[in-house]
Amino acid sequence: MAEKAVGELPDKQSLCVDILVSGHVQAYVDFFYLTHRPDQGAVGGEDATEEQVSIPSEKLPLVKASLAEAEVARRRGDTKAVFGSYQQMAEFFGELSDQRTAVYFWEKCSEIARLTADSAGEFSAMRALGVAHEALRDVPTAVKYYEKLLHLARAASNPEGERMASTHLFAAYQSMATNAEAADDGLQALAFREKCLKSAEASGDRTMLSKAHYELGQAHERLLDAEHLNQAISHYKPYLTLCEEAADTEGQGSACFALAHVYQRLQDGVTSQTYLQRFLKLAQGSGKVSAQADACCALGVLYNQQGEYANAVEYLERFFELARSLGDRALLDKARTYLGIAKGNSILPAYTRIVTSDLDALLAWKNRRVPFADMPRASR
Secondary structure, eight states: OOOOOTTOOOOHHHHHHHHHHTTOHHHHHHHHHHHSOOOHHHHSOTTOOHHHHOOOGGGHHHHHHHHHHHHHHHHTTOHHHHHHHHHHHHHHHHHTTOHHHHHHHHHHHHHHHHHTTOHHHHHHHHHHHHHHHHHTTOHHHHHHHHHHHHHHHHHTTOHHHHHHHHHHHHHHHHHHHHHHHHTTOHHHHHHHHHHHHHHHHHHTOHHHHHHHHHHHHHHHHHTOSHHHHHHHHHHHHHHHHHHHHTTOHHHHHHHHHHHHHHHHHTTOHHHHHHHHHHHHHHHHHHTOHHHHHHHHHHHHHHHHHTTOHHHHHHHHHHHHHHHHHHTOHHHHHHHHHHHHHHHHHHHHHHHHHHHHHOHHHHHHHHHHOOOGGGSOOOOO
16 A cells, blocks of 8 residues: 555545554444445435535544544543533534534433533533524424423523523524414414513513514414404503613504504504504604605504595605605505595595585586585585
């Protein structure tokens, strides 16, 4: 066999031989499987690629050394050193985006920590397993690890650990809720949003708590019946309060708009108007034209539904001007249509009166287009 050139990297075969010669049988088995795996692109689905499992040649000696050190440490009963070696391997494969192999080593870390009552090590491994499974898009399994993480933190009276586990659970439950919504499973989504709220409360993060209340309110609102609409209000109001405490103007506007929408569905027009007026004021204060347009549109539609046509025309004219300033053709067409409907409704009583009981006024309108508003009422 030809000698290797100076500086040439050792190949897999020579490293396997070195491990066997040194008497590290388990390290040899692990090294062999890590370096002789099948093409994951062919057997692992669309998301798996050769790059995810290929170990760079210059890193092979590091893998060999870590596996050998783990075996030596295990023989002498140094569990901390074994944990450290496997942790190094887990982090190494995590950096290579080979999460499945990282999971394999984190599971070894978890087992060692559990057998040796190393609560800190078990906590670290459990968290890493959750993160790795999330990276693999296996969120339900990640949740199981995060729930175990939360249990460990509470058992150890570890507030910081509890906050960390709750934060991870919040993100994972959010992902599961989003998937349920995409599948049009409103009740399942609602259940996950409720878990999000509990996790947010346990985390102590007020921004997270604010988001959880808003999204849970939306989940209730999607179910449409009166009971769920009232439940939506019970979450939108705390969301508004949290936004006020945080001086979050945009959030306050979102809360007011959401509350107005729900009250409108509950046919409480007065309360809906109150929140819409507040939303408009907040939008004007922030200078956001699109938000002002939304507020004016909603107010105009609401007044139109209530038969207050003068107010409807006023707000829809403002909506039209704001839409024109935004340069959004679709929004402008919508504003033009809504304004036309409101103006039509505003003159409908006069038109009906003239057609049915005022022939002179009808002729004046037909012949000279005299506006209805300028016509004197016919004596009855």
